Amino acid sequence: MPELPEVEVVKNFLKSNFQKKKIIKVKIINKNLRFEIQSIIKTKLTNLIITKIYRRGKYLILLLENNLSLMIHLGMTGYFRMTNEENRKKHDHLIFYFCSKVLIFNDVRKFGFIKLYNFEELNDSKHLKDMGPEPFSDGFNLNYFTKKIKRKCSVKNLLMNQKFVAGLGNIYCSEILFDAGVNPEKICNELSKKQIEKIILSTRRILEKAINFGGTTIKNFVVNNEKIGYFKNKLKVYGKENQSCPRCKSLAKIQRIKQSGRSTFLCTKCQN
Ligand SMILES: [Zn+2]
Known part of the structure; x- marks a missing residue:
């Protein structure tokens, strides 16, 4: 999607x-x-x-x-x-x-x-009414993040929630949390200030890179009749189950877990 x-x-x-x-x-x-x-x-x-x-x-x-x-x-x-x-x-x-x-x-x-x-x-339509800030906007910052995490859900499910932040889905949440070195199952009110700052930074970094590479093709992403999505070659963990972790190399293999019925990919050595 x-x-x-x-x-x-x-x-x-x-x-x-x-x-x-x-x-x-x-x-x-x-x-x-x-x-x-x-x-x-x-x-x-x-x-x-x-x-x-x-x-x-x-x-x-x-x-x-x-x-x-x-x-x-x-x-x-x-x-x-x-x-x-x-x-x-x-x-x-x-x-x-x-x-x-x-x-x-x-x-x-x-x-x-x-x-x-x-x-x-x-902007009052049901689709946009409750939507959270854009990840590149100033409103998506440490202060906002800290205020919003007084609930007990996993950090991956928090990032997937469009009311919290706009536009993220299954692929990029795995990639962002790997980049930030944060375990997707971590309960969000237990995140440290440093981890939150890393997540915000990684969100922007991964999305920007993906845009520059023309998005990601998992099934068929087409623009003007051309299948594009060169960021697929840059994915580090998504869809890489049992492959060795690109960061810690031989120490661990990428794992696939289920969160709210969706696949999440992570390295348990690099993400905690
Ligand atoms: Zn690793």
Whole structure:
């Protein structure tokens, strides 16, 4: 499932090609996604300029003229491809026509969605309302972290919680905690100040690196019809069960454990 770095890569692609561009026409091919595509978007979006494209957590946001906005979630397999003319593929859902380009949303598994909001309603939507700070924002700091950890959950589950911090998922939580040298099962109110500082630093470092490498491909992460995700080659622990730890080498093997039904990968020698 795309996490913050993958969504950021898609955002950068959309931004460089479609920000400030006018939507000439919208065509719905198949409205069945996680939420049905509202047929009203065909008329509402016609002839509007996309004024801004940004990311919030794992959501893509397109701001448009007339105080409208589109929220897009890629689900498991959602992707956009840009073409010069309409060339349809199986599992295409929506087509945006621009002056000289066509942008198509395709989603095989149909867990993604595209929703229209008035701009005023966007931040109060159920998807964004309680979302925690962005990991790169000033609000994600030692003070915030310390205030929020007065509960008994594991540090991995804390980082996975979108209300605590936006955009992290299963892959990056394993990588971040390995980088920080913190055991994912550690109860968060037992973290030292130093460990918290390391987690914040590692969060930013790992995400930034992943964005620079075009995200991670585990199954199929696609941008503009190209499978990308070179950060997969940089993963240190995720999916590396029984391989030797890249930090302590021969001392220990990477272990896989289950936390809230999800796999976590760690080195018990390097993470405590
Ligand atoms: Zn190790």
